[in-house]
Amino acid sequence: MTPVEPPVEPRLSWYARPAARAWTTAPAPVGVRAFHAALPEYAPTPLTELPSLAAELGVGRVFVKDESARLGLPAFKALGASWAVHRVLAGRADDERVELVTATDGNHGRAVARVARRLGHGAHVFVSGGVHPGAAAAIEGEGARVTRVDGDYDEVVRLAAAAAREPGTVLVQDTAWPGYEEVPRLIVEGYSTLFAEVDEQVAAAGAGTPDLVAVPVGVGSLAQAAVTHYRSRPAGRRPAALLAVEPTAAAPGLASLTEGAPVTVPTAETTMAGLNCGTLSSLAWPCLRDGLDAATAVTDAQSAAAARDLAALGVSAGPCGAASLAGARAALTGQGAAARRATLGADETATVVLLSTEGAAANPYSAA
Structure with missing residues (x-):
């Protein structure tokens, strides 16, 4: 044997x-x-x-x-998303509606979408190619607009940041880079x-x-x-x-x-x-x-x-x-x-x- x-x-x-x-x-x-x-x-x-x-x-x-x-x-992601959005939107008029934009590998995007829905705002979530369709569907189920990207997470973050340059949008990203650190600090x-x-x-x-x-x-x-x-x-x-x-x-x-x-x-x-x-x-x-x-x-x-x-x-x-x-x-x-x-x-x-x-x-x- x-x-x-x-x-x-x-x-x-x-x-x-x-x-x-x-x-x-x-x-x-x-x-x-x-x-x-x-x-x-x-x-x-x-x-x-x-x-x-x-x-x-x-x-x-x-x-x-x-x-x-x-x-x-x-x-756990809703802890960071809720606090960051609360602080970022503080001082804005109650009737001012924005679109929260983010990139995600899954849970962060759903948390941002949930916070946006609860507060009456829109959400646009970019998801990477490795995100399971079920996770993307859960984000859509929160009322978010989902953009699927055939690329890795770093590429998805770049595309979300570009989309958030449009008027009426706010980038709510859980990673920082030089020049974008306030919101990630709030999430932490x-x-x-x-x-x-x-x-x-x-x-x-x-x-x-x-x-x-x-x-x-x-x-x-x-x-x-x-x-x-x-x-x-x-x-x-x-x-x-x-x-x-x-x-x-x-x-x-x-x-x-x-x-x-x-x-x-x-x-x-x-x-x-x-x-x-x-x-x-x-x-x-x-x-x-x-x-x-x-x-x-x-x-x-x-x-x-x-x-x-x-x-x-x-x-x-x-x-x-x-x-x-x-x-x-x-x-x-x-x-x-x-x-x-x-x-x-x-x-x-x-x-x-x-x-x-x-x-x-x-x-x-x-x-x-």
Whole structure:
């Protein structure tokens, strides 16, 4: 009988910056959480403890921040879109109607379309070629005009920015470039509500403060919000280690951190469609460079396995959301894990938070 070869483990891509937790920055502005709390759909999303994952990862406690139902949508993006649109449109006449324009790999575009519909504005959403037709249809279902582009995310962003030069339009993009940073900054501020909830929920569970937070990364805006929150040092909060997780098919963060300068990378198809970005936000880059403890990249297969395991434990996670667990597994287990765990301060007593940024319903790709 021919022996069966064991599966080959993918080579781990890894970057670490041991000095990251000594770096500090200014906190997000006050008022964001109160704005969200006043929205009729607002409720803190669940923080689910999963002891079996803590045992697997060799840490004290593991919590998953479940963003599968945020402000009526199956992903976290509405936090940033709602706050940014609120601030951008402040001071305009109530009867002044605009068209909100954006590019998307899925969830951000739907969030912008939902906010536009709720406020009585129009929306024009450009979607990249890798976006599943079901995700595009969901955006159209919010009343948006959808333009499909046969190109990658960077190309879609360029086309949306060009369209937003027309009178009566406002570009609501979650990535920044030189000369376009105000709205992306507001979107990052909007995400601060998520991390405020995490801290309150971890403390309420008797786990103190997070020791390690794993964050999926596309253009880097959510990771920027994580860095801003956990490096701003309010009284009584220890600096958490921050792990960025990207798809191997699109990992500009890992490439940029390794190079020490922003790098645009070619992208390939991935089930982690919402993370399929080749260029980091220019606003996010300095924060990620200085404030991230580590970065890694995971395969579609690793993400799919994580999504299946989370589903079995009662957490709905799409491929992007499951990337956090896949990244934590890559970092904390396997060959060379002792050094990586030391970098992250992830010992047997550590409290780990995995950000599951989208539910399974947010991404029509199968996790199987």
